[in-house]
Amino acid sequence: MSELSDLLDDSSVVVCCGSGGVGKTTAAAVLGLEAAQRGRRAVVVTIDPARRLADALGLPDGLAAEPQRIDLGPRVDGELWAMMLDTRATFDGLVRRYGENEAQVDRILGNPFYRNVAGALSGTQEYMAAETLHSLHGDDRFDLVVVDTPPSRNALDFLEAPGVLSRFLDHRVFKLVMLPTRTGLRVFGAASQPILKAIGRVVGSDVLADAVAFFQAFAGMETGFRERADEVVALIRAPGTAFVVVASPQHDTITEAVWFGNQLVEQGVGVSAAIVNRMHPAFGAASAAAAHAAAEQADDDVVARLWTNVAELRTIRERELEVVAPLTAIAGEGRTVTLPLLDRDVHDLEGLMTIAGHLFDRSPASG
């Protein structure tokens, strides 16, 4: 499809989004591969540690937290690199970058509450995916970054993710905690605030003491963090950034994809393309009803069963086309591509190239 090719030629960032289990990671890898075949130097960031993708890319030791170059053979002009998102290491890197001194960095990295912020605060994974995207975007080795987002029902999770820490730091609790520090009180002074005492009774006071220590250790670093987050948000919303919604032809994933798409449109970002994965192939022009009729008219049992098979597959396909229609309406007819359900698993580079062939219309069997 030429519009999807244009997108790969013109963008500097492609964000693949959608709910889990729809083949988002594979789609991201295929887009990166196609871009490389079109001469670009592409890096694919995935959050999915699936072994199969690493195998398909020919990386026997799995994906690493640093970009690794994939061997595409001598006939490909561009480059394909792949890496896996490491949320914790990325967050640690930011702390090191913005810490005023080593002591502050150590205090934060060693704090149990920080470990929860870096690992369990909702939105952190999205935030670090966006952060990684930003640093790869600034890396001279690459001219296209393809990022596979964490599975999410909410497009805003990713768009707003870089703000997650700022929002956290703007929190009333943070202000409550920081107030006594500024007036010279010590940590236990903060924890004796009535609201904090009450919370401490609910969740346990040592947990809260860690939180207070974290907020106090973080003082002075917020400005750096905030400025960086603003840059990341600006990049996500830049004209060179394309959003591709990936879905499979089931009612619930399409409903989520449509909702996702609508949010992107409302946010002024828009949907650059939609990929519907795993559609049943057409197998000729006969409708399900026609195939059923052919089965009934057949006087040979073998022929009857062959047509029944076509009718069954065709029924599924017709239903899938119906289900996909609302997504096509959002993304636009020319910008919605379907990928056929394959009769074998993708387990090597050739398999990925076959999918790329379907996606970019180089194969007569494209569904």
Add this chain to the structure above:
Amino acid sequence: MPPESDIPLRSLAASRVVVVAGKGGVGKTTVTAVIACAAARDGRRVLVVELDGKQTLDDLLPGVEVIHISAPDALDEYLRDHGFARVAKRLNKTGVIDVVGTAAPGIDDIVVLGKIKQLEQTDDYDLIVVDGPAAGHAITFLTAAAGLSDAVRGGPVRSQADAVLELLHDPARCQVVLVTLPETTPVNEVVETAFALEDVVGVQLGPVVVNAVDDGVELPAEAAVSSLAESVGADVVAAAEFRRSRRAMEREELARLTEELPLTQIHLPARPVAGLSAVDIEWLADRLAARPVVPSE
């Protein structure tokens, strides 16, 4: 002796609380609905619990009560019930819940599971089917209680976590039904999840439901088909070959699942539709009753 057809339902609904878990897209909600529908037809008082703000089953299950539990609401209710009404008010007003959730990750999962435990103890229901959290949070959702017990050493949240652990560890009260598809990645994931749940949570695992198993038309033998390309057309022959290799893949994955995971399997047939309607649920519940159970080794 119960009739043979009763067995799948009995093994799926062997405990009072059944948590249906699986990665996104494998048909968790469908399986939740089918278990609930089959149990209701069997005369049981059934409650379905939906999480994550999903409201997909509201009008699809006649005779079954469907409720939605969200973490903030459950926390609020819990605090009010335990003499922390003032704290609850302030937590909500200031949005401090984010900070609390970060200070003690899993707290939101605990209060949700705690609410389910409370419903289990009312004796209003014979069976509570929980449509597990989306996006593969089953492990964190169910391990929250164990993790929090370690991190939080006192207070009401701690006692809530302990009560939840008691529920999870009692096979008569709670079991997890894992859902997967007969495909490579879902099979890998369900095997990993099963072992993680057993090791970390110590929760009883019920049968594995394999959703969308192809049980359509029986294909004629390959040799009988290849000579027909000219008379019936290449597309018709290609369709048969496509289906044949999809089925071979399915069989391979099912065999691997049997080999790698020593749990009973129940196979649900693929439906020719992509959505979920009341009719589909009934159709599947009929099939469920008629399904043979593939016993574990």
